[in-house]
Amino acid sequence: MKASEQAPLDVEAIREDFPILEREVADGKGLVYLDNAATAQTPDQVVDVIADYYRTYNANVHRGIHQLSQEASVAYEDAHDRVAEFVGADGREEMVFTKNTTESENLVAGAWGLNELGPGDEVVLTEMEHHASLVTWQQVAKRTGAEVKYIPVDEDGYLDMDAAAELITDDTQLVNAVHVSNTLGTVNPVADLADLAHDHDALFFVDGAQAAPTRPVDVEAMDADFYAFSGHKMLGPTGIGCLYGKRHLLEEMEPHLYGGMMINRVTFEESTWADLPWKYEAGTPVIAQGIALAAAVDYLDDVGMERIQAHEEHLTEYAYEQLDADDVDILGPPGDDRGAVVSFNVDGIHAHDLSTILNDHGVAIRAGDHCTQPLHQKLGIPASTRASFYLYNTKEEVDALVEGVEAAREIFH
């Protein structure tokens, strides 16, 4: 069934799970939270799981034989299976818990990039990459002598796939692309990029930070070699990120961090590594966060990812239409073809000034470069204002955004 044919969400019922949405800000205004691409709110069901862990079975995992440690270990291991299932991975062996998407990028950069890349090798990114991958591969290139190339973004905010076909060659060792752009909202053709990469025996790494929370993800169907995302953008806590990796790759790669849980046998001379995925989870891992992320994934699946996507598409298209005006420059593709992100600029009003005035109306949005400075430079703008939506947002909240923009016009124009 197409996303747009899904039954609508019962947003009112969903909002009851998020008491923070009832709070007041800015001298008594109701909160209108439209900064979900930065971080999403956390439902009671997930907060309860965190509290339950600390109140009833807080213990380190994989060390103790006592009952609390066993309970925590089982819950933590099961969480890997649950999150793996959520994105279509084949079990916990393919699901590494990290701190965030950025750390997932750095894990692959360290464990694979620094070991496998050298002069003559190329890493192909897109011009719409988040700093998490852009900066990371720049640094790997510096240390290994490899070169970073960028697939251009066209004036409508889409990747130039003809250029991609030229740029990705037998010298390409890895292609790294965002699934959904956190600035433009563009939904990239990840399966096509995977084909291009694999035609040249390159690996394909997908930054799914904005996609995993908002649409069904199937890493096997898109044939990603790696897929990274963050818990806090998908109703989970901060401090947990995920790295999906194909099993054979995670088996072949060397660990990136050493110590603690990633060890199998250690002598004074040498050591062997633990089984997947623990080989990549050195030290005391993100226990409470991992267990809570599994609860967040349960929540999302109960609502239904297709329905969440459809809700967001409706809201995003509505926001695009309402914001569209002669003095407004909306970045990226048209309103009916984007993820739940609308970045824009209003003539004569800097994004930070607009953000301050919106805050007075209770509206929380992001202003700045959204960690895509090179993309903003290419677009010739110092900053933009970004509204981003999630399953608990309503059309009335979009209207509040538009009213706030009008108030800013009255002050500045």
Added chain:
Amino acid sequence: MSMGSDMYRQQILDHYRNPRNHGELGDPTFSHEGYNPSCGDELEFDVVLEDDGETIERVAFRGEGCAISQASASMLSQELPGMTLDEVADLDRDDVLELLGVEVTPMRIKCAVLAEKVVQDGARIYEGEADVDQTTTED
């Protein structure tokens, strides 16, 4: 109107729209630029010193960014002539906020103080006391 919007009093908007001392000086004693990485505000100041080598005679600035950053640069540019570099070094955040004459919300302080930091760093570099390419508000 609550606190945030109150920052945009007529005086601020006037300086934002009609910045004083905007442009370049032909033969500045020193120039320095800086930016605010979190939002992209940019400012570059040219300073001409009097013959005593320590009193500011003229300044000009250029840049782009939010109303707070540009208005604070404009207002500061009116205060600087006649000040010595030692007096510039003694300026602090409160002086700038007093100059702006509005209550600046915590998240916007960096925008407000960028101009002051650029001029102070420029003076310190000129006096051989610092060595920075560009001033940022993140340090």
